[in-house]
Amino acid sequence: MKLLLTSGGVTNASIRAALVDLLGKPIEESAALGIPTAQWGHPMCGPGSLRRFVTDGTPPTMTGLGWRSVGMLELTALPTIARERWEPWVREADVLLVDGxxxxYLAHWVRESGLLDVLPELDDTVWVGVSAGSMVLAPRIGDLFVEWEPEQGDEALGVVDFSIFPHVGLFPGNTFEIAKEWAAGLGNAAYALDEQSAVLVDGERVEVVSEGEWRQLGG
Structure with a gap:
């Protein structure tokens, strides 16, 4: 897969250009599949925040970017339906838009749903994460961000070898100073990102795309 791991979504022209580069074609010609599952695991999320992800306007940052088509995939439902039904939906999408x-919780359902087994085969698909949708691909998210604790603690999917500290400057507790303390306990590299920053991963290519502020930490 190709990855665009954002803090706040596609929030500026540089991140949008990086997305188009990964897609290899215009957004308007690309089919998107939204994954809202992470919202159900966080106490600050609910039907209202889910609605904002689905409708996504003023300004659009994920599902409202002008895609050729947009569908929704709820991972908690997948174990109840045949894999032969849902797997083609995933394979036919140009991009997976994975919400925060x-x-x-999201890591648990990526595994439990069977989606994790499919991801290595999606060579041309772009994963666009926002907040937890980006953090889930890390080895660990750090205890600071755990609101739902399964048996694996803060362990995530380990698709990439770095962790992400999102929303720098958006919330009082999200500062570069706190991010530095958070990264010290991880045992792997990390990036602290504000809402105007993202990490792009395409094979061996790993780079930060930003019109704001970010830091590389740990490692």
């Missing part, structure tokens, strides 16, 4: 919420 609770990263350990």
């Amino acid at each position: 919420g609770e990263a350990t």
Whole structure:
């Protein structure tokens, strides 16, 4: 897969250009599949925040970017239906738009649903994460961000070898100073991102795309 791991979504022209580069074609010609699952695991999320992800306007940052088509895939439902039904939906999408919420909850359902087994085969698909949707691909998210604690603690999916500290400057507790303390306990590299920053991963290519502020930490 190709990855665009954002803090706040596609929030500026640079991140949008990076997305188009990964897609290899215009957004308007690309089919998107939204994954809202992480929202159900976080105490600050609910039907209202889910609605904002689905409708996504003023300004659009994920599902409202002008895609050729947008569908929704709820991972908690997948174990109840045949894999032969849902797997083609995933394979036919050009991009997976993975919303924020609770990263350990999302990691659990990426595994439990069977989606994790499919991801290595999606060579041309772009994963666009926002907040927990980006953090979930890390080895760990750090205890600071755990709101739903399964048996694996703060362990995430380990698709990439770095962790992400999102929303720098958006919330009082999200500062570079706190991010530095958080990263010290991880045992792997990390990036602290504000809402105007993202990490792009395409094979061996790993780079930060930003019109704001970010830091590389740990490692």
